Structure formats: C-alpha cells, structure tokens
Amino acid sequence: MAEGQVIGEVPSASDSKSDKTSKVAAESLDSGDYDSNCLFCRIARQQETSTELLPCENEDLVCFKDIKPAAPHHYLVVPKKHIRNCNDLKREQIELVENMVTVGKTILKNNNFTDFSNMRMGFHVPPFCSISHLHLHVLAPVSQFGFLSKLVYRINSYWFITVSVIISRICKHI
Ligand SMILES: [Zn+2]
Numbered sequence: 001m002a003e004g005q006v007i008g009e010v011p012s013a014s015d016s017k018s019d020k021t022s023k024v025a026a027e028s029l030d031s032g033d034y035d036s037n038c039l040f041c042r043i044a045r046q047q048e049t050s051t052e053l054l055p056c057e058n059e060d061l062v063c064f065k066d067i068k069p070a071a072p073h074h075y076l077v078v079p080k081k082h083i084r085n086c087n088d089l090k091r092e093q094i095e096l097v098e099n100m101v102t103v104g105k106t107i108l109k110n111n112n113f114t115d116f117s118n119m120r121m122g123f124h125v126p127p128f129c130s131i132s133h134l135h136l137h138v139l140a141p142v143s144q145f146g147f148l149s150k151l152v153y154r155i156n157s158y159w160f161i162t163v164s165v166i167i168s169r170i171c172k173h174i
Pocket residue numbers: 034035038039040041042081082083132133
C-alpha cells in the first residue's frame with residue numbers, strides 16, 4: 001500500500017486559479033515541509049508566541065511541553081518538517097526518529113529526570129492523533145501515571161506505539 005501513496009500536500013495543478021505568485025510563495029516556504037494551517041508547523045517556526053520552545057540541540061527538531069500534561073514531565077519532540085503521522089515515516093527517516101528519542105532523553109535530563117526505566121516514549125497511531133503532525137510523547141515518571149494516562153499512553157496498544165516498534169514496522173514496509 002505505502003509505495004503508491006502521494007507524499008505531502010502537493011498543490012493541485014488542475015486548479016487554474018493558482019497563479020504564479022501563489023506558486024512562488026508556496027515554494028519559498030519549502031512546499032510540502034510546511035503547512036500554515038498546522039499548529040505544530042507554526043510552533044516549530046516560533047509563530048505561536050504562547051508556546052515556549054525548550055532548548056533542543058538538533059536543528060531538525062523542536063521540543064515543548066504538552067499543553068495537557070499526563071505526567072509531571074510531559075514533553076513533545078516534533079520535527080520541523082511537516083510529517084503527518086508515524087505511518088508516513090520512511091526508512092530514510094529512521095535517523096530522525098532516533099534523534100527524537102535522544103532529544104527526549106536530553107530534555108528529561110535538563111529537567112533533572114534521569115531514571116529512564118521510569119519514562120515512556122511513543123507515538124499515537126492514526127486516527128488517534130490529536131494533531132496531524134508527527135510528535136513523540138515523552139512522559140515521566142510512569143509510576144505516577146493516573147488511570148487515564150495509563151490508558152491513553154498504553155504501550156503497543158492499537159493507539160500508542162513505541163519507537164522500536166515503529167522502526168521495525170518501517171523496515172518491514174520497504
Ligand atoms: Zn505540521
């Protein structure tokens with residue numbers, strides 16, 4: 001299935017009204033990498049001043065606190081490029097996913113949390129993604145999860161999967 005899919009939101013060529021000016025504007029924003037209607041694209045470009053970006057030593061990623069924390073530490077690691085969800089990941093993006101994990105651990109360390117056996121990281125699986133822009137949930141400590149957090153972030157359920165599972169799926173698909 002995956003090989004036939006069209007990647008990203010390519011502007012429709014059949015739309016006769018899309019003149020040259022709008023095409024140039026779209027290209028200057030790196031068409032396909034950025035969606036002006038996407039909250040996380042805007043946050044990644046610091047266009048949402050209410051969201052504070054946390055120090056993140058990777059130029060392809062940003063990190064910020066989840067607006068509805070499900071644990072004392074709850075961060076999101078987000079690629080600047082608009083990738084819709086974990087099902088859209090390709091083999092060449094495995095390194096990006098691994099970097100997301102590294103950044104997630106760094107953010108925890110920066111916030112004085114180092115008990116990595118007591119953390120949870122993973123992706124929501126469509127249609128269970130609240131935002132259609134790939135984001136890694138980084139949560140800790142798992143021992144303080146309430147009932148709802150245990151459910152919403154239950155590893156390898158139909159709706160939430162770990163990084164290692166998504167990487168093995170990417171490898172199988174291609
Ligand atoms: Zn986006």
